[in-house]
Structures are given as structure tokens and as C-alpha cells.
Amino acid sequence: MARALLVIDVQVDFCEGGALACEGGAAVASRISNYLRESKSNYDYVIASRDWHTPNDRNSGHFPEPGIAPDYVKTWPLHCIAETAGAEYHPNLDAELIDLHIKKGQGANGYSIFDGVTDSNETFAQLVARLEIASVDVVGIATDYCVRASSVDAKSQGLNVRVITSLTAGVSASSTEAAIDEMVDAGVLVVPTA
Ligand code: VGL
Numbered sequence: 001m002a003r004a005l006l007v008i009d010v011q012v013d014f015c016e017g018g019a020l021a022c023e024g025g026a027a028v029a030s031r032i033s034n035y036l037r038e039s040k041s042n043y044d045y046v047i048a049s050r051d052w053h054t055p056n057d058r059n060s061g062h063f064p065e066p067g068i069a070p071d072y073v074k075t076w077p078l079h080c081i082a083e084t085a086g087a088e089y090h091p092n093l094d095a096e097l098i099d100l101h102i103k104k105g106q107g108a109n110g111y112s113i114f115d116g117v118t119d120s121n122e123t124f125a126q127l128v129a130r131l132e133i134a135s136v137d138v139v140g141i142a143t144d145y146c147v148r149a150s151s152v153d154a155k156s157q158g159l160n161v162r163v164i165t166s167l168t169a170g171v172s173a174s175s176t177e178a179a180i181d182e183m184v185d186a187g188v189l190v191v192p193t194a
Pocket residue numbers: 009014051076111141142143144145146147
């Protein structure tokens with residue numbers, strides 16, 4: 001059975017200067033690159049996701065109605081619009097070290113990597129089954145949204161799941177704390193470092 005590192009949404013818009021910046025995002029991107037240089041051989045696959053929202057569309061309520069402010073809980077400023085600079089991997093993430101790429105959130109909230117597909121339209125769940133992935137370590141942005149949703153889904157799909165918190169950044173401290181409790185309750189192993 002295989003082991004994978006899931007690198008969630010380390011994108012320009014989720015880091016400092018981006019449309020939905022998470023504090024520490026750019027530093028997390030650098031730390032993930034360093035971690036990969038040291039530890040890539042511990043994984044059979046490195047799989048990265050990107051939020052890839054549909055332009056000129058509310059993406060199933062992920063973006064507020066025009067003229068309404070986002071609440072930063074269920075609605076968000078426009079971010080990670082497909083094919084735009086904000087949707088690219090952050091430059092501090094060494095994308096050469098990624099084996100497989102997943103896009104999610106096309107017309108949808110897409111918080112979980114399980115909502116995503118490869119460029120050949122294989123679902124993430126199909127990919128996990130085909131590659132016989134049994135264990136995943138999860139890193140990336142945001143701890144309290146896409147890392148949480150992806151980890152909890154992976155656990156509910158029967159995988160062994162660890163989240164490495166020093167390689168994550170969150171939207172807010174309070175929701176990150178709540179997300180860690182939720183992940184632990186779901187049976188995810190939450191560890192500070194690998
Ligand atoms: C995310 C909020 C809104 C994430 C995406 O990648 O965690 N958070 N959309």
C-alpha cells in the first residue's frame with residue numbers, strides 16, 4: 001500500500017498579498033519545499049491541490065452576491081479564479097517536486113481535495129484507489145478550511161491521516177483551534193512536525 005503527501009492549496013491568493021491571504025502562508029510554502037527536498041523519498045506520491053473557481057460565477061454561493069461583503073466563514077472574496085495569477089502555486093512552493101495535480105472548486109465550494117479531479121478528469125477518490133494509497137500526510141492552506149475538510153474526508157474514506165501543523169497556515173486562530181479539535185475527534189493524527 002502506498003503513502004502520499006497531500007499539499008493543499010499553496011496558492012498565491014492564500015498567501016500574503018493575495019485575495020484571501022492567510023498569515024504565514026508564504027513561509028509555509030517555503031517550509032513545505034524544504035520538507036519535500038528532505039523527505040520526498042518517504043512518500044510514494046506528492047499530490048497537490050489547487051482551488052480553481054469558475055470566473056463570473058458565484059461558485060455555488062462560495063462568493064457573495066455582487067455588492068455584498070463576504071463573511072469569511074461561508075462566503076469569501078473572489079480568489080483562485082481558474083487561469084489567473086492568484087490561482088497559481090505560490091512561487092515559494094517548488095512545484096517541480098509535485099507528482100500529481102488536482103483542481104477543485106470549479107463552480108463549487110470545493111473545500112476538500114475529494115471534490116477535485118486530475119486534468120484527465122479522474123476523481124481524487126479514483127486516484128487514491130488506483131494508486132492504492134492507504135496513508136496520507138496533509139499540509140498546506142488553510143488549516144481551518146481545506147486542510148480540515150480534506151483530512152476529515154480522507155479519514156472517513158478509511159485512510160490513515162496525519163496533519164503536520166507546522167506546515168499549515170489558517171484563516172483565523174479561533175477557527176484553526178476548532179478545526180484541530182474536529183480533526184482529532186475524527187481520528188486524524190495532528191502533529192506539530194513530521
Ligand atoms: C479555502 C476558504 C475559502 C482553503 C478555500 O483553501 O482553505 N479557504 N476557500
